Structure formats: C-alpha cells, structure tokens
Amino acid sequence: MRTILITGPGGSGRSTIAAATAARAAADGTRTLLLSADRTDTPGAALGTATGPAPAEAAPLLTVCRPDAVDRFRQDLTAFQTRAANVLDLLGAVRLDAEEVTPLPGAEELSFLRALRDAVLCERYDLLVVDLPPLPQALALLALPEELRRYLRRLLPPERQAARALRPVLGRLAGVPMPADWLYETAARWDLELAAVEAVLTDRGTAVRLVAEPGPAGADAVRTATLGLALRGLPTEALIANRVLPDADGGTWLAGLLAQQRKTLAEWQQEYDVHPVPHLGRDPHGTDDLAALAVPAVNPAPAPVEWPVTDRIAEDGVLVWHVPLPGAIRDELDLIRRGDELLIAVGPFRRIVPLPSALRRCTVAGAALREGELRVRFAPDPGLWPTGGR
16 A cells, blocks of 8 residues: 655645545545544545545545544543553542543544554555644654654563563562553553554655645745654655746736745755646635646655665775755754664754664764765774674
C-alpha cells in the first residue's frame, strides 16, 4: 500500500488538497482511503458529502473516515480502569464514568495514530491518503511513535519482565503490591502498536506532500517543514502550491500579489517538485471542482531519505555519518553523544537516534554542516575497534 501524508500551514487548503488527491486516485481506478484529522469536516465539504468516524463511501473506489478521539479515549480509559481495578481500589480511587470523560491533551493524536495503523493493516485499499493536522502539529504527531516507544523502553525495560517470578515474594516482604503482569503486558501491547505506526511512517511507500500558498509566509513554513521532515527521514514527494492566481493586467490590484506568488514559485522550483494548483475563485465543492484543481497523480514512491555512513578508514582513519538537513542553520544546530545514541537539535526540532553499529565503537571527532547536510566524523576507538580489520 502507498501512503501519502499531506500537511501544510493552517489555512493553506491542505484538507481540500487531500480530498482532491484521494478523488483523483479513485477516479484513476485506485482503491483509496482518505483518513482525515480535520475537526470541521473540510474534506467532506469539498467532496460534497458528510464524513464521520465510520468509514463511508464518498465516491466509487473512495472511502473517507474521520476518527472520533473522544469515543476512542473513553474506550481506552474504561479498559484501563478494568485492568487496574485492584490498584485503584487499594488507593481508594473513584472510578470515572464514560459519560464524564473528556479527552486529555495528546489523546486525539494517539487516537489518530491508531486509526492510521488500522487503515494500513486493512487490505481493502491500495492507497491511503492522510490529511494530517496543520504544521507544526503534524511534525509533532509524526515524531510521537518513536518518542513514546523510547519512553516505554526506559520506564519499563522489556528485560525487567524476567523478574516476574520474584514480584510476589518482594510484595510480601515489602508489604505493598508490586507491579502486576498487566502493566508489562500493557506496555508490550503499546510498544507493538507504536511500532506498527512507526513502520508505516518509515515504509518505502510512504511520502509527504506539502501544501502551501506561494508567498513569504508559505515559504517560511515550507522551509521549516522540510527541515523537520528530513530530521525524521521522511521524503517530500511534492510541494503543492495552492491557490495560484491567474495572470492579470498590470494595473489591477492583483498585480502585486501575483508578482509575489511568481517570485516564490520560481524559488521553490529550484528546490522542490512544485505543482501549482489554480485558485478557483471559490471554495471547491464536489468532485468536479476537485478535478479542476488538477492535483498531481499518485506516482511510485520517491527514494527514501538515506543517512549513509562513508567509509574512510583507508584515508585518514575516520567514518563520516551523512545526515540530510536541508535549510539547517549552523548556529541553531547542536549535537550530544549519549552512549549509543546521538541527540540532534536543529531549529525547533530535536531527535535522539541510535548510532549505526559501526559508529558505536567510535568516538565523535567533529562535525560540519555543508550544502544542507550534517557530516559527523567518528574516529575508531582503539579499545573497541578490532585490530587488523573491521
């Protein structure tokens, strides 16, 4: 299955473009599912049909779904209270009724990620078009599975489960209940679910389409988004320049705005695969209007973002790790080595990545930012590097 993630600044028309992309694919004969995080049903308005949490057919070969975060959170909390009944009773906790539950911060994002996982596991579709939240919420959402898995492994290491047999004894000695099996089982289940979502995001068939209106604000948003996506290893398949104005007479009030759009488009075309989408003069409504937007067809997935390690042992005894960071600024870049991990902070983004196996036996010898690429130099540690070869 191909997965296309669509996002852009708020108000850029990303949900409408997502609907147009899904409608174009379905019209081309592809079984398509449009999964939307939009709260106001903009995709439904563009398609001319209301959408909801249950998958519904909006057109031949096109299904639309908007997950209900409130209902999913209620189900999860009810299940948690059932599993933790003994501990909650010991603490004298008062159970929450489903009717009084409102989603906590982050619940909506988790609900959407689970819906994304379920959609990929479903074999009814050939293409999944995902209408993500606006930037920067979308970038935070894409980082969530990896970050949560890291927290889980630190707080409840899987290897600690080997001591299950000792917990009843320790509980009697200490006089307090010890963590029950359900806690580790829940952590393991969460880890599997998050791993499934992470696998979708890192799959070779997954790519991102950015949507922005050409202009100074759109240019800044695209530059920031490209950097955040590159740090996550997500390829940008296309840049949709939305609401492009038609040519106008030099004396009209549109001339200045048109010149601004043309300048930004020329700059974008030097760096991205740009697809201008015309301004219809109205909000698109119905499949005919979406077809008039002429969004690009769904092509084979672009090459994934690679972070290669260059072998230069024979030259000056170092290995170089190449990390693409287009648009990064040297003064906003920071690196910290922690054991077998490297923390990369660039602009508003940060990521902790495990080092490739060969680099774990090395020490950091320096770093440089050149031509939109971070190059980290590693020198082999004599105490860890095998003699006479690698």
